[in-house]
Amino acid sequence: MTPSYKSWIYLYNEIQNNPDRDYRMQKEVTTMKSIVYVGMDVHTTNYTLACFRPDMTDCFAVLTVEPDCKNILSYLKNVEKNSGEPCEFHCGYEAGCLGFSLYDELQKHGISCVVLAPSTMPSMGAREIKNDKRDAQKIARCLAYGQYSPVHVPAKEDLDVKEFLRMRNDHRDALKRVKQQILAFCTRHGLRFTDGKKPWTLKHLAWLRKLRLGGLLQEVLDEYLRSYQTLAETLERLDKRIEELAQGDTYRENVKKLGCFVGIRTHTAMALLVETGDFRRFRKPEQYAAYLGLIPGERSSGAKVHATGITKKGNIFLRRLLTESAQCYSRGRAGFKSQTLRKRQSGNLPEVIRYADRANLRLRKKYSAMVMENKKAHNVAVTAIARELACFVWGMMTGNIA
Numbered sequence: 001m002t003p004s005y006k007s008w009i010y011l012y013n014e015i016q017n018n019p020d021r022d023y024r025m026q027k028e029v030t031t032m033k034s035i036v037y038v039g040m041d042v043h044t045t046n047y048t049l050a051c052f053r054p055d056m057t058d059c060f061a062v063l064t065v066e067p068d069c070k071n072i073l074s075y076l077k078n079v080e081k082n083s084g085e086p087c088e089f090h091c092g093y094e095a096g097c098l099g100f101s102l103y104d105e106l107q108k109h110g111i112s113c114v115v116l117a118p119s120t121m122p123s124m125g126a127r128e129i130k131n132d133k134r135d136a137q138k139i140a141r142c143l144a145y146g147q148y149s150p151v152h153v154p155a156k157e158d159l160d161v162k163e164f165l166r167m168r169n170d171h172r173d174a175l176k177r178v179k180q181q182i183l184a185f186c187t188r189h190g191l192r193f194t195d196g197k198k199p200w201t202l203k204h205l206a207w208l209r210k211l212r213l214g215g216l217l218q219e220v221l222d223e224y225l226r227s228y229q230t231l232a233e234t235l236e237r238l239d240k241r242i243e244e245l246a247q248g249d250t251y252r253e254n255v256k257k258l259g260c261f262v263g264i265r266t267h268t269a270m271a272l273l274v275e276t277g278d279f280r281r282f283r284k285p286e287q288y289a290a291y292l293g294l295i296p297g298e299r300s301s302g303a304k305v306h307a308t309g310i311t312k313k314g315n316i317f318l319r320r321l322l323t324e325s326a327q328c329y330s331r332g333r334a335g336f337k338s339q340t341l342r343k344r345q346s347g348n349l350p351e352v353i354r355y356a357d358r359a360n361l362r363l364r365k366k367y368s369a370m371v372m373e374n375k376k377a378h379n380v381a382v383t384a385i386a387r388e389l390a391c392f393v394w395g396m397m398t399g400n401i402a
Contacts, residue, residue: 033088036079039140040093041132042102043067048132049075052140059137069105076111092143094118094135095151103153116142119313120149152281158274161245165271166317168238175231182208182224189217239267246270257396259344260356261389262332262363263325272393275318279398285391292319294387310383319386322393326363326386330371330378334364355401359392 034053041048047067050059061079065071072091080087091106091113106113121142142148154162183199186192191211196203213221246255246266251273258269282288289295293314296307312319332338337345337357345353363385370381395401 033086034083036083036087036089037140037143038076038089038091039136039138039143040072040091040102041135041139042093042096042098043132044097046132047072048136050133050136050140051079052137052144054144059140062133062136064132069102069109072106073109073111088112090114090143092116092139092148094121094139100153100159114143114148115151115153116148117151122147152277154274154277157250158277161251161270162274164238164245165242165267165274168235168242168267169317171231171235171238175228175235178224178228178231182221182228185221185224189213242267242270254397256344256348257352257356258393260341260348260353260396261325261392262341262360263328263389264393265344268321268325271318271321272397275315276397279394282394285394288394289387289390291315292322292390294319294322294383294390310387322386322390323382326382326389329360329363329367329385329389330382332364334368335361351401352396355392355396359389363388363392 037052039050039052039059044067046064048062048064049072050062052059061075061082063075065075076087076089079089089111091111093102093113093115095115095117100115103113103115116139121138179200186208193199193204193207195207198204208221208225211221212218243266246252246269251270254273255266255269258264258272259266264272276288276291279288282291286295290311291314293312293316294310296309297311299306299308337360345356366388367381367385370376370384371378376384
């Protein structure tokens, strides 16, 4: 551990008073650096910087600069020059709009940097004044006292795939909106589909295309259907590309393992792998569930214990995907294995298939017990299933499948 500023002064005085002491101590002291923690509140329009040292009570050198890494490097040089001694800088900023771009730039210049998870930092309170300078000072103190959890920085390949998967989900959301708009348009004009119960089947699409409204309304419907067709074809093309990416050496084996679970197909498996990165950074499955925001919160006082809903702190993207996967456990019979699932499981090791089958059986039984016996709401049961599914995924990816 690097000595503090006070230790540096003590050792310096010792050498001055004892010139005959070992020269190695003198060399060690002369190369010591004062540790300075730099909090950065970053936006697309400006960066607000603040320095802090544990041996001081207040932050210093609080400054707002243009959003450019060169300005940060110049700022650090000036801080070191004004301090009159070598400095070791530890920078950090909250996860947000910049992603990991600033982190990468600082690392290239040899500057230590972390990306802080905002949900793990102490709250400033609803009534406390909040602005960029205060935020930067708060980040600097969190860095100095370790009051944060760092965001996992993915590898370059994982980051690229992660962006591709999120882009695919944006197209899916756009398709969902267009579907809702078409159904709302039909409802407003008294157009009812009577040949089936569910929309967006082949019969429903054929019915929509045969509608003849005339005039401007026909143009509106045609444009809606054209948007639907374009997005549907794009989504199909993107899904094929994801299947190709999943066959790469980096992901193929793990995607096959995760596919043994009910409700987890290639897209969800790839998202779990690239968003999580190294599953072993979570020591227990409960920590992984907490990372996804799937554990219940608590607001207790005295002898009263009050559990709240899930915390929803963490990776929103994965939480949503696992919740969608958990919906599959509300359908089907416990112990039943579809042909599609059997096909996904083929080629895996017997112990991997046994572990997944045990998880599938347990989760289907749990959903049935919660809804049928304990009369829990469907969404409550699905959320509980998603939490346990996350724990089973952690076990599969860390080899804890005994």
